[in-house]
Amino acid sequence: MWVSWFADEPRGPALTYPTDSSNSNGCRFFLSALWGCLCAGIVAAPLLAAHSHPGAAGVLYLFFSPVCHQIPERSFSLAGHAFAVCHRCFGIYLGLFLGSLPAPAAYCNILSPRWRRTWVLAATAPLLFDALLPFFGLGANTLWSRLASGLVFGIMVSSLLVCGIVELWHEAPWSKTRCCDSHVNGGRS
Amino acid sequence: MNQEGMFKPAVIGGVLLGILSALPFVNLMNCFCCAWVIAGGVLAAHLYVRNSPTVVTLGQGIVLGLLTGIIGAAVDILFSIPVRIMLAGVGSGFMQQFLDQIPNLPPEMKEQMRTALSGTVGIASWIFSGFLILVVYALIGMLGGAIGVALFEKRKPPATAAEIYQPPTVPPPSQPPTAPPPPPIQ
Numbered sequence: 314m315w316v317s318w319f320a321d322e323p324r325g326p327a328l329t330y331p332t333d334s335s336n337s338n339g340c341r342f343f344l345s346a347l348w349g350c351l352c353a354g355i356v357a358a359p360l361l362a363a364h365s366h367p368g369a370a371g372v373l374y375l376f377f378s379p380v381c382h383q384i385p386e387r388s389f390s391l392a393g394h395a396f397a398v399c400h401r402c403f404g405i406y407l408g409l410f411l412g413s414l415p416a417p418a419a420y421c422n423i424l425s426p427r428w429r430r431t432w433v434l435a436a437t438a439p440l441l442f443d444a445l446l447p448f449f450g451l452g453a454n455t456l457w458s459r460l461a462s463g464l465v466f467g468i469m470v471s472s473l474l475v476c477g478i479v480e481l482w483h484e485a486p487w488s489k490t491r492c493c494d495s496h497v498n499g500g501r502s
Numbered sequence: 503m504n505q506e507g508m509f510k511p512a513v514i515g516g517v518l519l520g521i522l523s524a525l526p527f528v529n530l531m532n533c534f535c536c537a538w539v540i541a542g543g544v545l546a547a548h549l550y551v552r553n554s555p556t557v558v559t560l561g562q563g564i565v566l567g568l569l570t571g572i573i574g575a576a577v578d579i580l581f582s583i584p585v586r587i588m589l590a591g592v593g594s595g596f597m598q599q600f601l602d603q604i605p606n607l608p609p610e611m612k613e614q615m616r617t618a619l620s621g622t623v624g625i626a627s628w629i630f631s632g633f634l635i636l637v638v639y640a641l642i643g644m645l646g647g648a649i650g651v652a653l654f655e656k657r658k659p660p661a662t663a664a665e666i667y668q669p670p671t672v673p674p675p676s677q678p679p680t681a682p683p684p685p686p687i688q
Contacts, residue, residue, distance in 0.1 A: 371607055378604045379638050382533040385605055395606045405535060429652040444534060473648040477560030484561060
């Protein structure tokens, strides 16, 4: 089963849409702004709590509470208060932000179906090992292992999102690329 | 984009993630990188890729994951209502436990929330928390959909015009016809 995943790989381009257009850069900037705001919120929560803004800090902690355990011992701290998420989640969000900074061409033109799968598995495995090893008594993770595994996972997910959003934008009915570029339809207009 | 074909996988993935996210203790898995939400998106992507006659792109996976996250959030909110009603009978202990699950919450905020959640204002806060869950699940669901498509879609995407168009090959210069040999002299 595992061999068949990597064997018989269709070779071909990963993306058929132009990745250096202004629309592609617009998608990239939108994602960068989104993840950047989330990272800023994570860091802002302890600062707000330290500067007598418990309401705003509480909202931020509440926002991230469904997706993170927020254990203070496993979170970075700033001004005497913990971040809104743990080390691993902060690595993921930071990876999402950093992964959205390069131009889409850096990912989309090289991520064929084969390499996409390899990339997903290679970036997810460290996260799973780091999270599950303590449960099986095989070792303990550290601050840096949690941060690094989350960072790699976040960069991987961000690369997929950038390519996907670029594809979506070019497939949209209002996109000029969809109607005017014949290569979108494989050479047929 | 096969939007009709997306609905069924999204419902299956969304219902599963919503139920698992609403069950007490089981929903703690969401604290580990939103495991159930991502799993719901991956499952929906797997079902969609398996039944789609055309190549599924990452963009379609993102839309599918978004839909799955929204459905999952709705199911989670609906399923958590009877759970909260059952636990409300326990009294203020449940409220204290719920607030204690957010360790970094400032004490002043905890007191305000305890007051807000115990009265009629609790309905507004319930709606607010439901909106937060909807936003978070939709965002994380997108990630799950993209990951699922990347994992399970093996077919080749449509070729570009540069691949289909084959430039005419220049034939080699033809050899000049050789003259027939002269007849033998008799």
